Amino acid sequence: MSAGRRGEILVGSAIVAAVVLVGAYLAAGGASYTPEKTQNPCKHRAWTNPEGLQEIAQQFTLSALDGAACQLGVSRETLARALATPEEREHFTERYDITDAQLAKAVRAGLLRAVDDAEEAGALSPVLAEPLRETLRSIPLDRAIELINNAESLLDNAQGILGPAQELLEGFLP
Amino acid sequence: MSEAPRPRVAALALAVGLVLADSSIVVLALPEIYRELDASVAAVSWVLVSFNLVMALAAVPAAHLARRLGPGRAAAIGLAVFAGASLACALSEHLSTLIAARCVQALGGAAAVTAVLELLPATVGSERRAATIWATAGATGAALGPAVGGLLTELVSWQSIFLIQVPIAIAAAVPILAVARHEAATGVLSAELRQTGRPHLLANLALALISAAIAGALFLLVLLLIEGWRLSPIGAAIVVSVMPLCALLGSRINGLVSSARARAAAGAILISGGLGGLALLPKAEVALTLPPQVMIGIGLALVLSALTETALGGRAPQAIHGGWTISARHAGVVIGILAVTPVFTHDIAQQRHDAIDAGTAVVLDSQVSPLLKIDLAQKIGDRLDEEKGKVPTIGPAFEPLPDDPGERDEVVQLREELQDQLNRGATHAFSPSFGIAALIGLLSLIPIAFARRVEL
Numbered sequence: 296m297s298a299g300r301r302g303e304i305l306v307g308s309a310i311v312a313a314v315v316l317v318g319a320y321l322a323a324g325g326a327s328y329t330p331e332k333t334q335n336p337c338k339h340r341a342w343t344n345p346e347g348l349q350e351i352a353q354q355f356t357l358s359a360l361d362g363a364a365c366q367l368g369v370s371r372e373t374l375a376r377a378l379a380t381p382e383e384r385e386h387f388t389e390r391y392d393i394t395d396a397q398l399a400k401a402v403r404a405g406l407l408r409a410v411d412d413a414e415e416a417g418a419l420s421p422v423l424a425e426p427l428r429e430t431l432r433s434i435p436l437d438r439a440i441e442l443i444n445n446a447e448s449l450l451d452n453a454q455g456i457l458g459p460a461q462e463l464l465e466g467f468l469p
Numbered sequence: 470m471s472e473a474p475r476p477r478v479a480a481l482a483l484a485v486g487l488v489l490a491d492s493s494i495v496v497l498a499l500p501e502i503y504r505e506l507d508a509s510v511a512a513v514s515w516v517l518v519s520f521n522l523v524m525a526l527a528a529v530p531a532a533h534l535a536r537r538l539g540p541g542r543a544a545a546i547g548l549a550v551f552a553g554a555s556l557a558c559a560l561s562e563h564l565s566t567l568i569a570a571r572c573v574q575a576l577g578g579a580a581a582v583t584a585v586l587e588l589l590p591a592t593v594g595s596e597r598r599a600a601t602i603w604a605t606a607g608a609t610g611a612a613l614g615p616a617v618g619g620l621l622t623e624l625v626s627w628q629s630i631f632l633i634q635v636p637i638a639i640a641a642a643v644p645i646l647a648v649a650r651h652e653a654a655t656g657v658l659s660a661e662l663r664q665t666g667r668p669h670l671l672a673n674l675a676l677a678l679i680s681a682a683i684a685g686a687l688f689l690l691v692l693l694l695i696e697g698w699r700l701s702p703i704g705a706a707i708v709v710s711v712m713p714l715c716a717l718l719g720s721r722i723n724g725l726v727s728s729a730r731a732r733a734a735a736g737a738i739l740i741s742g743g744l745g746g747l748a749l750l751p752k753a754e755v756a757l758t759l760p761p762q763v764m765i766g767i768g769l770a771l772v773l774s775a776l777t778e779t780a781l782g783g784r785a786p787q788a789i790h791g792g793w794t795i796s797a798r799h800a801g802v803v804i805g806i807l808a809v810t811p812v813f814t815h816d817i818a819q820q821r822h823d824a825i826d827a828g829t830a831v832v833l834d835s836q837v838s839p840l841l842k843i844d845l846a847q848k849i850g851d852r853l854d855e856e857k858g859k860v861p862t863i864g865p866a867f868e869p870l871p872d873d874p875g876e877r878d879e880v881v882q883l884r885e886e887l888q889d890q891l892n893r894g895a896t897h898a899f900s901p902s903f904g905i906a907a908l909i910g911l912l913s914l915i916p917i918a919f920a921r922r923v924e925l
Contacts, residue, residue: 302731305722309735309768313742316760317749325749333830357833372829376849 336364336371342416351418355409362408366401367393406431477592480644481585482602484548486610487637488578492521492802493611493684496691497619497702498627505627508564514810517688518803519568523575525799531576532583532792540587540788541648543580548645550577552638559631579795582607586781586791588648596787597778603791604777605720607798608770611683612713615691619706668790671920672780673797675733678913679772680801682740685809685906686765687712689899690747690758692813697895698753708755708762715766722771729775729782730917736772737913739764744907748900753892772913773798779920805906813902820898827894828887835883845883 334340340361342354357371364374369391377387388398410427413419419427495502495516503513535543554574561567589599621629687709694705719736726732743764750757777794784790832845848866867884870877 299728301726302728305726305731305735305771306738309738309742312764313738313745316742316746316764320746320749320751320757323751325751333826360833370826370830372826372833375829375833376825 333370333372336361336369336374339412342412342418351413354416354418355413358409358412359402359405361405363398363401363405365408366404367391367398403431477644477647478589478602480641481544481589481592482606483637484544484581484585484641484645485603485606486613487634487641488551488582488610489607490610490614490617491574491578491634492524492799493517493614493687494618494630495520495627496615496688497695497705498622498630500695501622501627501702502564502567506562506564506567512564514806515568516564516571518806520571520575520578521684521799521802521806523572524579525796525803527576527579528583528795528799529789529792531579532587532786532788535580535584535587535788536786540584541645541650544584544588544645544648545642547577547580547582547584548638548642550574551581552635552642553577555631555634555638559628559635579792582795583788583792585645587786587788588645590787597782599787600778600781601723601774604774605723605770607777608716608720608773609713612687612716612766612769613710615687616706616710616713619691619702619709623701623703623706668793669780669784669920671916672776673793675737675913675916675920676773676776676780676794677797677801677804678909678916679737679740679776680798681805681808682744682906682910682913683765683769684802684805685902685909686740686744686747688806689809689813689902689906690762693747693896693899694755694758697899698755698892700755708758711759711762712766712769715763716770719767719770720774722767723774729779730920732771732775733779733917734914736768736770736775737910737917739768740772741907741910743768744903744910748903748907750896750900753889753896776917805909808909809902809905812905813899816898816901820894823894825891828890831883831886831890835879845880849887 340358342358360371360374364371367374369377373387377383384398387393388395407428410419410424410431414421414424499513499516502508502516506513531543531547535547538546551574554570554577557570558567558574561570586599586603589603590596593599593602618630621627621633690709691705694700694708695702700708723732743761746761746764747758777791780794780797781787781790829849832849845866867880870880
């Protein structure tokens with residue numbers, strides 16, 4: 296075989312190998328990855344038949360996170376992580392240039408939305424929802440901040456957020 | 470060749486392989502150096518960049534020095550400087566001293582590598598064979614570098630990477646000392662004083678481009694394995710050792726095809742195809758990196774050898790033209806690293822953010838009990854805090870698993886879904902950078918094709 300022919304075979308083989316590899320990886324979905332998008336927190340999310348106070352409390356937390364995140368213009372997931380620790384919260388407020396007052400106001404708005412959602416889902420009687428709203432609306436700003444600042448972790452934060460709501464719910468629910 | 474003194478040829482090849490391995494040997498050690506010397510990521514990257522930059526700048530002046538001093542003496546002195554600087558690297562307690570020592574290491578290395586090229590033709594009896602040995606030793610060293618560095622970092626320490634080079638450099642210098650003594654006794658400098666023109670611009674340009682692509686391949690693959698997929702340095706070293714092994718295979722093909730142009734083009738295509746494969750990895754699985762690595766390894770041996778032969782062929786003095794190839798290759802490495810790093814750094818930060826958001830959503834929307842869900846979200850937050858800046862291994866956040874079998878299955882599924890999100894996000898973050906490296910590799914085909922009519 297001539298030297299030129301060997302060279303052509305070598306180059307041809309290289310092209311085939313490159314095309315086969317790239318083609319195979321493309322066919323296997325190599326270019327199709329996109330991260331799952333988080334949902335818009337401003338979009339209503341229906342409650343999923345909550346049963347018992349614990350599940351109501353969870354749905355309530357998620358609705359409150361959605362409402363607060365919507366108010367702040369961030370995702371629910373970002374806000375959930377931001378409330379996990381004081382350091383995360385500080386990082387979050389710095390990154391998004393949010394004051395504690397704005398954060399507290401947003402959390403209060405989130406709690407109000409949670410009441411709306413609970414009422415809509417039938418988890419809270421309309422008769423009881425309005426007094427609950429009044430209670431949450433009248434929570435002073437420092438109390439709203441306290442709900443956040445007293446937390447050491449997302450669990451504590453969640454319990455902190457749920458705490459008064461849970462107490463209120465316990466008082467209002469049959 | 471039968472009369473060529475084997476120990477001297479081996480010593481000369483060892484010297485070239487040793488020095489050129491240093492252009493990539495610290496890649497797997499950078500995270501360790503970063504932690505131990507308390508440096509920033511950007512600063513620690515200069516441990517890699519400084520060596521290549523100084524090699525690029527010093528290679529041609531070092532080659533002139535080699536001709537002035539005599540190649541034997543220049544190689545011996547270069548290796549001695551290299552050994553001393555390697556020791557200084559190992560003893561460095563601050564990043565600044567480590568980078569300074571790396572610069573000195575590169576100066577010594579540049580002198581040794583270019584002088585060796587002047588010594589090899591006389592030793593093996595053929596300029597072409599000398600160029601092939603020189604290029605193959607360099608390609609093997611450069612490809613072996615990350616694997617050896619990873620093994621040493623994990624088994625001993627990052628300092629051992631430099632310590633082990635001291636006796637190797639001395640061992641390589643010993644047979645060369647005989648030549649140096651002969652030069653000193655006879656006053657003979659370089660035997661070849663003829664000058665045959667300018668450096669081969671197109672071959673050197675192609676070398677720079679292909680070196681940039683290869684640097685991207687090594688640098689990015691190592692980072693993907695360690696930072697993206699959380700492999701240990703030794704695990705990553707084993708994985709990337711496929712490339713040098715295949716480079717050895719590729720060097721066998723060199724002997725079967727005489728056309729340098731064909732070998733250069735085939736090598737560039739294989740490297741670009743391999744990088745394209747790495748840019749399109751369908752899953753975060755080590756096995757999927759193997760076919761691209763095989764192609765890159767074979768391509769590396771083909772293209773570096775062919776382009777080096779072309780750049781040196783019929784040109785003298787060999788040391789000067791070899792200096793130009795070293796300069797082109799290391800400039801390419803610097804350009805490659807500097808070109809892909811900002812892209813990949815930005816992309817991995819964005820992908821990490823997206824993947825964490827998606828993962829948090831998976832947990833919040835899951836069917837596990839409310840308190841467990843909140844507990845998981847808290848632990849995931851803690852994991853992110855612990856591994857700030859990296860893609861976390863999320864498994865520990867799910868320990869201990871719930872006792873209830875149904876809930877346990879739910880949590881295991883959740884854990885796998887979340888880790889898959891993180892791994893795929895990390896893999897995808899490297900895709901644009903691998904794609905850029907592949908394009909740079911393809912660009913090298915332009916000077917290779919153009920040189921066909923002019924010089925190759």
